Amino acid sequence: MSSEFDTNLPSIRKVQSTIKDQKQVEMKLTTGDVLAGKLLWQDPSCICLRDENNQQILIWRGAIAYIKPKG
Numbered sequence: 726m727s728s729e730f731d732t733n734l735p736s737i738r739k740v741q742s743t744i745k746d747q748k749q750v751e752m753k754l755t756t757g758d759v760l761a762g763k764l765l766w767q768d769p770s771c772i773c774l775r776d777e778n779n780q781q782i783l784i785w786r787g788a789i790a791y792i793k794p795k796g
Contacts, residue, residue, distance in 0.1 A: 730769045740767050740792070749795040750774075754788050761795055 731737060743750060744764045752760045752774060762776040772789070774782045 737767070740764060740772065743792075743794075750792050751795045752784065752792045753790040754784070755790050756788070760784070764792075 732741070744766065747763055749761065749763060752772075754760070760774055760776060760782060762774045762782075765773040765775050765781065767773070770786060772784050772786060772792075774784060776782060
């Protein structure tokens with residue numbers, strides 16, 4: 726995985742938009758676990774999610790199956 730953060734990629738822009746708008750999301754991991762909350766930030770390796778219990782969860786990008794709006 727590249728250490729460069731390419732903001733021209735549509736996926737990066739979509740996640741950035743979700744962070745900016747503070748939208749609730751559902752995130753399914755490759756393990757089958759489903760997490761819900763708001764995205765706080767992203768970097769080339771990870772995404773940080775704040776769950777309903779106000780806990781910050783660090784998720785490696787490779788562990789994500791999908792991210793979708795909640796509701």
